[in-house]
Amino acid sequence: DQQVKQNSPSLSVQEGRISILNCDYTNSMFDYFLWYKKYPAEGPTFLISISSIKDKNEDGRFTVFLNKSAKHLSLHIVPSQPGDSAVYFCAASARTSYDKVIFGPGTSLSVIP
Amino acid sequence: GAVVSQHPSRVICKSGTSVKIECRSLDFQATTMFWYRQFPKKSLMLMATSNEGSKATYEQGVEKDKFLINHASLTLSTLTVTSAHPEDSSFYICSAPRTSGRQETQYFGPGTRLLVL
Secondary structure (H helix, E strand, O other), X not given: OOOEEOOOOEEEEEOOOOEEEEEEEOOOOEEEEEEEEEOOOOOOXXXXXXXXXXXXXXXXXXXXXXXXXXXXXXXXXXXXXXXXXXXXXXEEEEOOOOOXXXXXXXXXXXXXX | OOOEEEEOOEEEEOOOOOEEEEEEEOOOOOOEEEEEEEOOOOOEEEEEEEEOOOOOEEOOOOOOOOEEEEEXXXXXXXXXXXXXXXXXXXXXXXXXXXXXXXXXXEEEOOOEEEEEO
């Protein structure tokens, strides 16, 4: 049973446009959410996180939105750049924080120049 | 710069041999570290939680005798794949949580590519 879902395995966006990556979760105990970016043969790189007490967190070109009632979060990248092409993992953890970080399956983003 | 390192970055071994992978936190102490395995085209799967000074906690389905974890110090955890077989070939990643102010962030190592022939 997948607790963190990323239903789009891949996404292509034109350079300069907005990239929107979606994530859904099923466990209502999750209270901390993270996005990671991963290049092939490398470890994931932390991008941005959001606590369940917030509904938005922004860091430069990256913004994460959280809709707790819908158990849905999204990562917006604007403007998208070719260097953003990577696999993006949504992850979630429960109140005890980092006992387990559950990852979604990832979405492969391609930013086309 | 990197805050978590892994060694080696890639290793090729013969079937039946054991391979040790090191995970080090740089400039910070980690009483807990995590080991993940990534399968092709699949997400990261948490294998176990490495606890300094106590036994590791393994996820369901992960063989404890197969994947030996030792958290030798506050900056070092090791994963030993014993009697490796071709199906153990994978990308292994460790992570360690680091607290900065009120924020705790999980930092990942660069990963180790294991190929068992």
